[in-house]
Amino acid sequence: xxxxxxxxxxxxxxxxxxxxxxxxxxxxxxxxxxxxxxxxxxxxxxxxxxxxxxxxxxxxxxxxxxxxxxxxxxxxxxxxxxxxxxxxxxxxxxxxxxxxxxxxxxxxxxxxxxxxxxxxxxxxxxxxxxxxxxxxxxxxxxxxxxxxxxxxxxxxxxxxxxxxxxxxxxxxxxxxxxxxxxxxxxxxxxxxxxxxxxxxxxxxxxxxxxxxxxxxxxxxxxxxxxxxxxxxxxxxxxxxxxxxxxxxxxxxxxxxxxxxxxxxxxxxxxxxxxxxxxxxxxxxxxxxxxxxxxxxxxxxxxxxxxxxxxxxxxxxxxxxxxxxxxxxxxxxxxxxxxxxxxxxxxxxxxxxxx
Numbered sequence: 402x403x404x405x406x407x408x409x410x411x412x413x414x415x416x417x418x419x420x421x422x423x424x425x426x427x428x429x430x431x432x433x434x435x436x437x438x439x440x441x442x443x444x445x446x447x448x449x450x451x452x453x454x455x456x457x458x459x460x461x462x463x464x465x466x467x468x469x470x471x472x473x474x475x476x477x478x479x480x481x482x483x484x485x486x487x488x489x490x491x492x493x494x495x496x497x498x499x500x501x502x503x504x505x506x507x508x509x510x511x512x513x514x515x516x517x518x519x520x521x522x523x524x525x526x527x528x529x530x531x532x533x534x535x536x537x538x539x540x541x542x543x544x545x546x547x548x549x550x551x552x553x554x555x556x557x558x559x560x561x562x563x564x565x566x567x568x569x570x571x572x573x574x575x576x577x578x579x580x581x582x583x584x585x586x587x588x589x590x591x592x593x594x595x596x597x598x599x600x601x602x603x604x605x606x607x608x609x610x611x612x613x614x615x616x617x618x619x620x621x622x623x624x625x626x627x628x629x630x631x632x633x634x635x636x637x638x639x640x641x642x643x644x645x646x647x648x649x650x651x652x653x654x655x656x657x658x659x660x661x662x663x664x665x666x667x668x669x670x671x672x673x674x675x676x677x678x679x680x681x682x683x684x685x686x687x688x689x690x691x692x693x694x695x696x697x698x699x700x701x702x703x704x705x706x707x708x709x710x711x712x713x714x715x716x717x718x719x720x721x722x723x724x725x726x727x728x729x730x731x732x733x734x735x736x737x738x739x740x741x742x743x744x745x746x747x748x749x750x751x752x753x754x755x
Contacts, residue, residue, distance in 0.1 A: 407555060408555045415484045419543075439526055457557055
């Protein structure tokens with residue numbers, strides 16, 4: 402697979418350097434006093450979101466990431482050098498969680514976002530910190546603290562505005578080719594798509610959105626059947642789902658209504674929040690129908706769920722432009738609502754602090 406979207410790694414921060422117990426020794430100075438320096442800080446391990454990286458393939462093969470220890474302190478008030486931090490660059494959209502507890506440590510949702518994965522140990526104290534009027538020759542010093550050690554699960558959730566879902570061979574890859582510059586593999590057999598594809602849809606010179614095509618789902622996907630279950634997580638960040646349905650299946654025994662309902666059942670089993678997202682029905686392959694209106698009406702009656710629907714032919718682009726403009730309008734309205742809700746929340750927060 403070209404697309405690596407999950408991996409397990411281990412990160413080990415550096416230990417702090419030990420403090421030194423030393424005394425000043427110079428000619429004609431019999432009792433120079435303590436001069437042991439502190440140990441240096443151990444290196445920490447950070448994650449940094451980088452938009453120039455799009456998979457976790459580097460972490461599939463490099464599992465262990467270790468920062469260096471801090472230097473120990475020395476005499477003559479010399480402090481140990483702190484170790485450099487280790488920066489792990491990851492794709493935007495990576496979720497980092499503790500492998501054992503499942504606790505989410507970081508959600509790298511924007512480019513340049515930085516998160517601490519393992520903190521380096523603090524350096525130990527030298528004996529110069531322990532001198533006092535009653536303890537003029539302290540021999541105490543403290544060791545450096547141990548750095549944190551963690552096993553982490555990395556999971557990539559692609560950042561897309563619109564997600565495509567549907568049965569294998571519903572025409573998702575053909576649709577994304579029709580509306581964007583992405584060129585996923587297209588063939589006349591199911592399971593052509595083996596990894597998610599992203600495409601940027603240019604509506605006008607200044608308006609665009611990102612669309613994600615994931616492998617087709619089958620019944621039992623929520624329990625792990627087929628390929629699509631591995632990638633359902635990539636729909637979690639989308640603002641709109643397009644449910645593509647093959648309205649003109651090649652095999653006469655295939656029931657489009659049953660297939661469409663099966664997809665919704667799998668979506669609901671996998672994640673209720675994903676099921677509740679705005680979802681439009683897109684009836685594809687109009688070019689293969691003669692009695693279009695009758696077939697579409699029959700499908701909608703059988704499907705029963707009241708949702709916005711469009712009829713298109715992705716192979717020749719029929720109906721695609723209207724759908725793209727409707728998507729753009731929906732995304733703009735959603736963005737305005739979210740901005741208004743954020744502003745209202747900020748005003749309430751300010752009012753509560755006064």
